[in-house]
Amino acid sequence: DAGITQSPRHKVTETGTPVTLRCHQTENHRYMYWYRQDPGHGLRLIHYSYGVKDTDKGEVSDGYSVSRSKTEDFLLTLESATSSQTSVYFCAISDRGRGETQYFGPGTRLLVL
Amino acid sequence: GESVGLHLPTLSVQEGDNSIINCAYSNSASDYFIWYKQESGKGPQFIIDIRSNMDKRQGQRVTVLLNKTVKHLSLQIAATQPGDSAVYFCAENIAGGSNYKLTFGKGTLLTVNP
Numbered sequence: 485d486a487g488i489t490q491s492p493r494h495k496v497t498e499t500g501t502p503v504t505l506r507c508h509q510t511e512n513h514r515y516m517y518w519y520r521q522d523p524g525h526g527l528r529l530i531h532y533s534y535g536v537k538d539t540d541k542g543e544v545s546d547g548y549s550v551s552r553s554k555t556e557d558f559l560l561t562l563e564s565a566t567s568s569q570t571s572v573y574f575c576a577i578s579d580r581g582r583g584e585t586q587y588f589g590p591g592t593r594l595l596v597l
Numbered sequence: 598g599e600s601v602g603l604h605l606p607t608l609s610v611q612e613g614d615n616s617i618i619n620c621a622y623s624n625s626a627s628d629y630f631i632w633y634k635q636e637s638g639k640g641p642q643f644i645i646d647i648r649s650n651m652d653k654r655q656g657q658r659v660t661v662l663l664n665k666t667v668k669h670l671s672l673q674i675a676a677t678q679p680g681d682s683a684v685y686f687c688a689e690n691i692a693g694g695s696n697y698k699l700t701f702g703k704g705t706l707l708t709v710n711p
Binding site: 524525526527528529532542574585586587588589590591 | 631633638639640641642643646686688698699700701702703704
């Protein structure tokens with residue numbers, strides 16, 4: 485998984501609770517991404533980062549926030565989890581941005597009850 | 598949890614046959630394309646990429662063909678093996694300002710029968 489780890493790998497939580505997912509990379513890549521994957525949909529971009537403290541929204545960013553305080557870590561927070569956020573979440577990294585392959589982590593499976 | 602492979606187009610082949618997986622992309626301005634393989638319970642894995650100035654690119658047992666006229670991409674897998682069973686999806690680079698974004702297809706489930 486190209487030096488990418490995600491934690492936790494599995495989580496069950498209740499509606500209304502905050503949840504933070506962590507992505508950690510050892511590749512020193514500049515770009516980091518958070519996606520969600522649901523049956524019937526392709527991977528959908530939630531947020532991405534193009535450098536430390538530089539982030540931007542993706543197509544499904546409502547209800548999510550991110551932070552990147554150092555190159556290797558990119559955190560995704562669900563401020564108040566809802567059942568519609570039950571999904572598999574993937575982190576990805578890339579090196580130079582445009583026209584570059586993204587490499588994915590192993591994923592976090594989140595269930596919101 | 599529900600598998601990402603449900604609700605997808607499927608392709609079933611015999612071991613040793615060649616497989617062809619197709620993808621129609623949406624944006625004529627896209628200039629970079631990637632094929633990924635995703636096994637059950639794992640993250641997507643890079644297979645091969647191609648830029649829009651090329652029509653064909655070959656890797657180990659895989660070939661990607663790009664037809665920009667009809668906005669079509671295909672992945673050919675030679676001598677398909679049981680370990681090739683997975684969901685395969687394409688991704689295209691659609692420029693978004695100065696930062697890089699990919700748009701992903703929903704995928705095709707490939708099943709290889711021994």
